[in-house]
Amino acid sequence: MRKFLTKTILTLVLLTILYIPTYCVMFMLMDAIKEPPPESIRTTEIKFNEIDEYKDIDILFVGSSHSSRSFDPRIFSQHNMKTFNIGTSSQTCMQSWFIIDRYIDSLNPKCVIIDLYPDLMNTYGEESAIDFITSDFDHDLAVWEWTKLKMAVCTKNTNVINKLIYRAFRRYILHHQNPRQTFTGNEITICQDKYIRSGFVEKSMEYYDLKPDYRIDTTCRCNAMQLMFLNKTVKLLKMRGINYLLVEAPVPSVLYKSYDNHDQYSAKISEYGTFIDYNTRLTLNDSLDFCDSHHMNQNGVVKYDSLLINDLYEMDYIKRK
Amino acid sequence: MLFNSIEFAIFLPITFILYWLVFNRNLKLQNAFIVAVSYLFYGWWDWRFLILIAFTTFCSYTSGLLIDKANRKSQSKKAKIISAANITINLLILGVFKYYNFFVSSLADAFSAFGITLGTTTLNIILPVGISFYTFQALSYSIDVYRRKIEASHDIIAFFAFVSFFPQLVAGPIERATNLLPQFTQKRSFDYSTAVDGCRQILWGLFKKIVVADNCATTCNQIFATYADQPASMLMVGALLFTFQIYGDFSGYSDIAIGTAKLFGIKLMRNFNIPYFSRDIAEFWRRWHISLTTWFRDYIYIPLGGSRVSKAKVVRNTLIIFLLSGLWHGANWTFVVWGAYHALLFLPLILLGKNRKYTSTIAEGKHFPSIKEFAMMLTTFLLVVVGWIFFRAETIGDAWHYICRLCSLNIFKASYLFFTSTKNFAGVFVIVMLAIEWWQRSKEHGLGELQTSLKRPIFRYLLYFFLFFSILAFQPIDTTKFLYFQF
Known part of the structure; x- marks a missing residue:
C-alpha cells in the first residue's frame, strides 16, 4: 500500500512537472505557425484599457455580447446619461461579479444593468474566462493576474487553466504581449464591427436572413455557481445602495421560442431583483432588427435602448436631467 | 459526480x-x-x-x-x-x-x-x-x-x-x-499489481472519454445539427465521428469504472472487447456492451427458448431482444429502429447457424489481419456506422434524410466544418486509440499487462506521459457528459 501510494504520487508529480513546459513549448510552436486570432476578440482588451478614464457614471452595463452589442452610449448621452458598457463575449454572472467588485469604487455608478442571457446561466464561464486570460491589460497588472487566476479556478476547467499557464509563460518567460491597440477618436473599426467609445460594439446590417430551424428546443437552467455569483453581486449593490435592474435583451423570435421553460427561468431570476424580459416588451422583426442569430442591429438597438431609458425613468432608477 | x-x-x-x-x-x-x-x-x-x-x-x-x-x-x-x-x-x-x-x-x-x-x-x-x-x-x-x-x-x-x-x-x-x-x-x-492495473485502466478510459469522444463530439454535434446544409462528405465524417464518440465515451466510462473498482479490490466484468475489429455482426454483439447483451441473453433470450426452437421462434426471440435492447437505450423510436436494424443484420447469421463463427482473437499471433479479415472488419464496421445514424438522430425522419443525403453525389465536396474538425485533432486521436487497441487486442484493456508489451520502463512512462498530456492539453472547452448516463 505504501509502495503504491508513493509510486502513484511520484508519477503524478513527475508527469505534471513535465507537462507544463511541454505544453508551453508545444503551443508556442503551434502559435508560431498558425494564423493570428481575429481582431474582434481584442474588444475586451480595448474596453478594459479604456475603463480607467471613467468616473462617477450614471449607468454601468454588464453581461455578455447581448450587453456589449445592445447598450449604445450615444443614445444614453442624448438623455445626458454618462454610461459605460462593460459587457464582453460570453460574460457570465461569475465574470460580472469580479468586474463589478473591481470597478465599483472608481466608476461609482448610480445604476447597474445586468444582462442575463439564459444560455450562459448553465455554463461555468469558460469561454469568457479564456477571453480575459488571453487579453493583455495595460494597468493594474497584479490585480488583473489575480482576477484571472480566480476566474480560471472557478471554471474548474483544465482548458482554461492551460490557457492561464500558457499566458503566464508567454508574458513572464518570453516577455510577449499583444500589440497595444491604438485608439483615438470616438470609434474604431474591428473586422465587421465598430467599437464605439464607452464599450459599445456596433454592427450595422440592414437585413439578416435568419433560418427558421437553426435552433432546437432548449431548456433554460441556472447552475448553482452562476446563481451564487448573481447573489453576491446583488448583495454588494444593495449594500452600497446602488439601483440595479436585471434584464434579458431581445433576441430573434426563433431563438426566444426555442426555450421550453422560459416562465420558470424568469421566475427564478426574479428572486434576485426586478427582472424585465424585453422579449415580452418589445416586438422586433427577425430580419430587419437583428444582425445575426443573437444580436440586434442598430435599428433594434435604438428601439431597445429607448424603451429601457423610458423604463428607467418610470421606475425612478435614474432622475431626468 | x-x-x-x-x-x-x-x-x-x-x-x-x-x-x-x-x-x-x-x-x-x-x-x-x-x-x-x-x-x-x-x-x-x-x-x-x-x-x-x-x-x-x-x-x-x-x-x-x-x-x-x-x-x-x-x-x-x-x-x-x-x-x-x-x-x-x-x-x-x-x-x-x-x-x-x-x-x-x-x-x-x-x-x-x-x-x-x-x-x-x-x-x-x-x-x-x-x-x-x-x-x-x-x-x-x-x-x-x-x-x-x-x-x-x-x-x-x-x-x-x-x-x-x-x-x-x-x-x-x-x-x-x-x-x-x-x-x-x-x-x-490490497493487491499492488491489481491497483496499478486499475490506475492504467483509468488512464486509458480518461483518454478515450476526454480526448477521443469529446473531441469527436465537438464536430459531430455541429454536423448533426446542420445536416440538411452539409455535403455528403461531411455527413460521412459526422457518422464516423459519432461512431468513435459513442465508443470512446461508453467504453471509456467502463474502463474508468472497472479500473476504479480494482483500486477497491473488486473485479467487475469486462464490458467492451474491441468491438470495431469484429468480423461480423454476431461478433460485434459479443464485444459491444457485453454486460447488457449477456443480460438480455440470460434473462430473456434463453428463457424464451433461445436458438434451440423452431426457426420462426428464433426469429421472434431475436427480434424481441434486439427491439428491447433498442428501447432500453432510450424512449424514442430511433432506438427501436436501431435495434430492428441490428436484428435484421443478425438474423441471417443465426438462421444459417453462423453466429458463433468468430469467437477467437482476430489475427492472433500476427501483426496485421489478412485481406479477407480486413474486408470483413471494414464491412461490419460500415454496417455499424449506418446503425449509429439512427441512434444519434433526433427522429427517424432525420435519420432517413441523413442517409439519403449521404448517398448523394456531393461526397467529394468539403465544407467549412471539415477544417474545424481538423483543428481539434479528433481524427489523429481516433487513429491512436485504434492503433493501441489493435496492438493490445488480446489484453483486457488498452494498457493491460503493459509490462509484458513494453518491457522497458522508459517506453511505458513515455506512453503514460503521452496519454496524460493529451488528456490535459486536448480537452475541448465544452466537455460533454457521458452519453450513456441518459440511458
Missing part, C-alpha cells in the same frame, strides 16, 4: 485512503463505507433520487429473502408470485420515469393519425441518472435467487453495496449478483 470532474479527482483518493487505511479492519464497516460514499457519489447529481435507489434495493433484498424462504419450503408458486411482483415494481418505476411520456405521446400520435384527439397528460419529471443500469442489476439478483442460482443475501449492507457500488452505479457494467455480491461478503486485501 462525473468521472472526468475535479470533484471526482478529489473524491477518489480520499475514498481510497479511508477505505484501505481506516475501514479495512472490519468487513461490515468497509461495506457500510462503500454504501455511504456511493450514495454521496450519486447524490452529488440529485440527492432526491437516492430514495429511489434505496427503495429499489430494499425491494430486491426483501423479495430475495422471501423467494429463498418459499424455495426452501418448495412453495414454487409463492416464489414465482414474489419474483413477478418484484419485477413488476422495478419495471413500473423504470416505466414511469423513463417510458411513460414516450408511450403516452406515441399513443396520442397514433390516434391523431386517424383524426382522434386524445386528452393525454405527460409527466414533468427528470430521468434519474443510471436508472436502467441499477434496475437491471437489482432484477438479475431476484431472478437468480428464484432460479436457485444463488442463495439470498442476508447481509443487507453487503446487498446495498452490491446495488450501489459507485464505480458502476450510473453507467455499468451491469453486474450479476453471482459475480459481484460474493465479493462484498469476503474479506478484501
Whole structure:
C-alpha cells in the first residue's frame, strides 16, 4: 500500500512537472505557425484599457455580447446619461461579479444593468474566462493576474487553466504581449464591427436572413455557481445602495421560442431583483432588427435602448436631467 | 459526480485512503463505507433520487429473502408470485420515469393519425441518472435467487453495496449478483499489481472519454445539427465521428469504472472487447456492451427458448431482444429502429447457424489481419456506422434524410466544418486509440499487462506521459457528459 501510494504520487508529480513546459513549448510552436486570432476578440482588451478614464457614471452595463452589442452610449448621452458598457463575449454572472467588485469604487455608478442571457446561466464561464486570460491589460497588472487566476479556478476547467499557464509563460518567460491597440477618436473599426467609445460594439446590417430551424428546443437552467455569483453581486449593490435592474435583451423570435421553460427561468431570476424580459416588451422583426442569430442591429438597438431609458425613468432608477 | 470532474479527482483518493487505511479492519464497516460514499457519489447529481435507489434495493433484498424462504419450503408458486411482483415494481418505476411520456405521446400520435384527439397528460419529471443500469442489476439478483442460482443475501449492507457500488452505479457494467455480491461478503486485501492495473485502466478510459469522444463530439454535434446544409462528405465524417464518440465515451466510462473498482479490490466484468475489429455482426454483439447483451441473453433470450426452437421462434426471440435492447437505450423510436436494424443484420447469421463463427482473437499471433479479415472488419464496421445514424438522430425522419443525403453525389465536396474538425485533432486521436487497441487486442484493456508489451520502463512512462498530456492539453472547452448516463 505504501509502495503504491508513493509510486502513484511520484508519477503524478513527475508527469505534471513535465507537462507544463511541454505544453508551453508545444503551443508556442503551434502559435508560431498558425494564423493570428481575429481582431474582434481584442474588444475586451480595448474596453478594459479604456475603463480607467471613467468616473462617477450614471449607468454601468454588464453581461455578455447581448450587453456589449445592445447598450449604445450615444443614445444614453442624448438623455445626458454618462454610461459605460462593460459587457464582453460570453460574460457570465461569475465574470460580472469580479468586474463589478473591481470597478465599483472608481466608476461609482448610480445604476447597474445586468444582462442575463439564459444560455450562459448553465455554463461555468469558460469561454469568457479564456477571453480575459488571453487579453493583455495595460494597468493594474497584479490585480488583473489575480482576477484571472480566480476566474480560471472557478471554471474548474483544465482548458482554461492551460490557457492561464500558457499566458503566464508567454508574458513572464518570453516577455510577449499583444500589440497595444491604438485608439483615438470616438470609434474604431474591428473586422465587421465598430467599437464605439464607452464599450459599445456596433454592427450595422440592414437585413439578416435568419433560418427558421437553426435552433432546437432548449431548456433554460441556472447552475448553482452562476446563481451564487448573481447573489453576491446583488448583495454588494444593495449594500452600497446602488439601483440595479436585471434584464434579458431581445433576441430573434426563433431563438426566444426555442426555450421550453422560459416562465420558470424568469421566475427564478426574479428572486434576485426586478427582472424585465424585453422579449415580452418589445416586438422586433427577425430580419430587419437583428444582425445575426443573437444580436440586434442598430435599428433594434435604438428601439431597445429607448424603451429601457423610458423604463428607467418610470421606475425612478435614474432622475431626468 | 462525473468521472472526468475535479470533484471526482478529489473524491477518489480520499475514498481510497479511508477505505484501505481506516475501514479495512472490519468487513461490515468497509461495506457500510462503500454504501455511504456511493450514495454521496450519486447524490452529488440529485440527492432526491437516492430514495429511489434505496427503495429499489430494499425491494430486491426483501423479495430475495422471501423467494429463498418459499424455495426452501418448495412453495414454487409463492416464489414465482414474489419474483413477478418484484419485477413488476422495478419495471413500473423504470416505466414511469423513463417510458411513460414516450408511450403516452406515441399513443396520442397514433390516434391523431386517424383524426382522434386524445386528452393525454405527460409527466414533468427528470430521468434519474443510471436508472436502467441499477434496475437491471437489482432484477438479475431476484431472478437468480428464484432460479436457485444463488442463495439470498442476508447481509443487507453487503446487498446495498452490491446495488450501489459507485464505480458502476450510473453507467455499468451491469453486474450479476453471482459475480459481484460474493465479493462484498469476503474479506478484501490490497493487491499492488491489481491497483496499478486499475490506475492504467483509468488512464486509458480518461483518454478515450476526454480526448477521443469529446473531441469527436465537438464536430459531430455541429454536423448533426446542420445536416440538411452539409455535403455528403461531411455527413460521412459526422457518422464516423459519432461512431468513435459513442465508443470512446461508453467504453471509456467502463474502463474508468472497472479500473476504479480494482483500486477497491473488486473485479467487475469486462464490458467492451474491441468491438470495431469484429468480423461480423454476431461478433460485434459479443464485444459491444457485453454486460447488457449477456443480460438480455440470460434473462430473456434463453428463457424464451433461445436458438434451440423452431426457426420462426428464433426469429421472434431475436427480434424481441434486439427491439428491447433498442428501447432500453432510450424512449424514442430511433432506438427501436436501431435495434430492428441490428436484428435484421443478425438474423441471417443465426438462421444459417453462423453466429458463433468468430469467437477467437482476430489475427492472433500476427501483426496485421489478412485481406479477407480486413474486408470483413471494414464491412461490419460500415454496417455499424449506418446503425449509429439512427441512434444519434433526433427522429427517424432525420435519420432517413441523413442517409439519403449521404448517398448523394456531393461526397467529394468539403465544407467549412471539415477544417474545424481538423483543428481539434479528433481524427489523429481516433487513429491512436485504434492503433493501441489493435496492438493490445488480446489484453483486457488498452494498457493491460503493459509490462509484458513494453518491457522497458522508459517506453511505458513515455506512453503514460503521452496519454496524460493529451488528456490535459486536448480537452475541448465544452466537455460533454457521458452519453450513456441518459440511458
